Amino acid sequence: MGIPITEVAEVIRSKNSGPYELTMDIIFKDFDSYENVKQKNIINKKLISSLYQIPEEDIISIINFDPAKAIKITIKRPLVAGAVGESDVYGAQQHAPLLGIEV
Numbered sequence: 276m277g278i279p280i281t282e283v284a285e286v287i288r289s290k291n292s293g294p295y296e297l298t299m300d301i302i303f304k305d306f307d308s309y310e311n312v313k314q315k316n317i318i319n320k321k322l323i324s325s326l327y328q329i330p331e332e333d334i335i336s337i338i339n340f341d342p343a344k345a346i347k348i349t350i351k352r353p354l355v356a357g358a359v360g361e362s363d364v365y366g367a368q369q370h371a372p373l374l375g376i377e378v
Contacts (some may be wrong), residue, residue: 277377280343283308287373292349294356296335299370302345309344312378318346329353368374 280287284304286302301318303309320331327350335349354361363369 276301278294278325279374280312280376280378281374283312283378286359287370289366289368289370291356295352296352296354297366297369299348299350299373301348301373302343306344308378311339312346313339315378319347322376323348323350326375342347 280301283303283305283320284301285304286300289297289299296298303312318337320337321328323334324331329350332352335351335363336347338347338349339345340347352361352366354366356366
């Protein structure tokens with residue numbers, strides 16, 4: 276069993292990246308933690324698909340951004356921003372599933 280990602284990440288957030296996409300960022304506290312998660316490929320399409328209950332085809336990208344010790348995940352929005360029934364037009368509350376990751 277691993278440790279909670281919240282212990283090694285400084286920031287876990289989500290944001291709107293246009294009307295059709297959401298982006299989540301995991302920014303690590305230090306380069307060692309970032310490299311560990313990156314090398315083990317913990318943040319992958321299978322995991323994100325499971326956490327967000329979406330098909331892997333709806334995951335646009337998972338990018339390791341070394342200079343910022345960050346992982347950026349972009350997915351298709353389940354509903355277009357501002358559509359009837361859509362409850363988070365800014366995408367600011369969509370990172371919660373990431374908080375349960377263990378590394």
